[in-house]
Amino acid sequence: MTPQPSSINSISLHNFRSYEDATLASIAGSVVLTGPNGAGKTNLLEAVSLFAPGRGMRSASLAEMVNDSSGKRDFAISINMSAADTDTQIGTGVAAASPGKRSVRVNGVAAMIADFPSYMSVLWLTPAQDRIFMEGASDRRRFFDRLVLGLFPDHAGHVARYEHAMRERMKLLTSDGTIDPAWLSALEARVAEHGVAAAAARRETALALQPLIDAQTDGLSAFPRAALAVLGDFENLLAKGLPALAVEDVARGALASRRTNDASTGRASYGPGRTDVHVTHCGKGQSADRCSTGEQKALLVAIILAHAQLIASRLKRMPIILLDEIAAHLDADRRHALFEIIMHLGVQAWMTGTDRSLFSGLDGMASFIRVNNAQFNVE
């Protein structure tokens, strides 16, 4: 079965970020948003990103998303999308009466954020992610966990749970008074259980992505080949071929043996929170953090595009890809190669840039929208 194309046909924003009321209708194919700084391009992409599980591509709070010059407390985003020849109307937002809770409607019926993956997949690449190779492991892990989540909807739950259990453990270890070892063991068992589940999902995602990255960058020299390695205490044990249950046993033992050490340093010296994702630029045999800004961006693009193919082959449905400021660090060759891959894959990409001319390669093949002052003008 070939993957079904999936795309957004129209989107309406109400009181979201800089938008009061704006509608972008009859969208065909990929979307190019151009306009001056502050026009509302990224805000629109963020609105689309809210149709993936989580808090969107800015990881913002709901309060930040409400138009702060409106004096109101509600916002709403509504899209009409097609996948597999079926149109679906999906809406999300917050009501003024319960500003802390995001509500979801699918075809007019109340639904949940957890229902989004059964209708669509949304991936993104933002300028904030450009620096992940230069930053700490947690940023890379968060970036990669997003990819994992596209394949394993439970992944976010496992990560949240082992993080919570680790915080509980640290709180116990650093509190005064006698510590109940059975309580610590109960927490460490949770860390092992959810941490190993998360590690297994990360490994499987990396293993599935690698051949797609290789195939895509093979011969197509515009994008460098990235070699992914997920390195972590649990991932390394799984890589040795140890079954998950055996890894859980080892993990529980290792966590228990490090209690005194972790209590004195106040930091976890072992566990799933230390996992890092190493990316190597194969052509140069160089670690990604040593590559140029544009090369790093190209590596990220190669990973995201491979991920889009992975989603397509596993879920039999093309994802929607949000590429904010995508033209910024890519040279003309890479830009054109990117456009070609997008057309070839048949994914709906939403791209932004200040300058229309950067997207000339897509003339006649995408919807060009001029954004100005939170208003849309179809070109």
Add this chain to the structure above:
Amino acid sequence: MVADLDHLIKLMARLPGFGPRSARRAVLYLIKKKEMALFPLITALSDVAAELTTCNLCGNVDTVNPCHICTDQRRDDTALCVVEDVDDLWALERAHSWRGRYHVLGGTLSALNGVGPDDLNIKGLVERVHAGGIEEVVLAVGATLDGQTTAHYVATQLAHYPLQITALAHGVPVGGELDYLDEGTLTQALKARRPL
């Protein structure tokens, strides 16, 4: 505002599910509907205050101590269902699917919220098991991280006793709290309970 009124609103705002806004609305409603809402509420509250107690054995709330579930002759003495709170006990009773007895822990372990083993009625549970006669303990706690940690901890405390310890089957959504489950799901989860 009248000081009495302000005091009442503050008290109401502290109730679970209430905030200052909904507390104001509720109080205003009670004042407007004195005959229909306020007086019956006063009576009901003072009745509850006068008569309700916590069962020394299981932690249920009832007008008698031990509670009517603990003294019910038709219930199975050999099976004990451990729940986080009284509302979970109520949920299971609504589902009519448990014929054994209960034990209310009074919460879940949470280092971050300062709730430790001594803050929960775990000692009482161990004493009941120690007294003998119990063959199965069902840990019917929520699928939240704290709930699962608590289940694990309780299971360790009971590990030396010759009894079967079971947990609710997966059917309970991840991160789910028992009280939110509909009766059908709850019955299913109880029927398909698994050894821990």
